[in-house]
Amino acid sequence: MTSYQLRPSLSFCHAGGRLIFLDVEADRYLTLPPAQERALIAYLDAGPAVGIDVSALVAGNVLVKRPDRVVDDSPEAAVPARSAMEIPIPDSPPRLRDAADVMTQ
Template identity: 40%
Template sequence: MTRLGLHHDLSFCRADGRLIFLDIRNDRYFRLADDLQTAFLEHMDGRQAPDGQLRRLVQQNILVEGPDRPGHPTEVSVTRPTRSAIEGPGAESGQRRSTSDPVAVLDTFAAVCSTQLQLRTRPLQGILARLVSLRIRRAAHAITSDADASRALDAAATFRAARPFVPVQTCCLVDSIAMVRFLAKRGIHADLVFGVAGQPFAAHCWVQHRDIVLNDSVGHVSAHTPIRVV
């Protein structure tokens, strides 16, 4: 049986009463017109949406046909952050990092510069797919023990300490993808979280392990609603 479901390159969240979509294939965020948003929500809730609006959603590649596709996609779910590696007790590990480690500086330089180049020349979809592939090969399992969480904190602190030596302007997307790559190469699993705010619109991303934000403050990331987790 063929059903309509959300295109796999799209994700969405509710922010300030409106739906916001992230399209990783076309590198864009967007909202729907009021009538299409209503039809989208009706369809996802299993109600009968007007055929005309459904056709428009299909034409815009928001809804796609597929065998036994679930009618209602799960909105993004990620552990609510309660700690930050750069503030409070979690910041202590950062004080132990040395910027004299040439390997860490070189690895950070390579991760940041290659990520910046990829974002300039490739679609986000492909970059994220490669990131997932790297993490599967090098850090297949999420960290669960306190000892491994400490490793994640130390490795993230190493990246942050080396980052000022890279002559590339800081950017949440570049730095977060680069940090996930840096951690994965050390066998450490971390999530890349995309978030948005509704009014005014703002997009952000950060690196998170369980309830710990590794490269931002809890207050800042909590002002954004997660829209995609990689």
């Protein structure tokens, strides 16, 4: 059975009893027709094994086929050694050269 996921540039939240989508790629907000919204909620809750018809969501590019192998290409952030609150505040005001160094990095 084919497994689907939400298109990567699409995210949503549940607000006011509806799903509100942000399509980053198209730079717009949108909602789905009620039947598609119900199908998406059912699919996300139950998974592909239940056999919910998501063909309209696939045709509308809301859901895309889940890749067989998931590649995590998100950058890894180093664990901070201390917080900015622990860094002492300098007694003198910052120099113009310091500000320029920060802006070039």
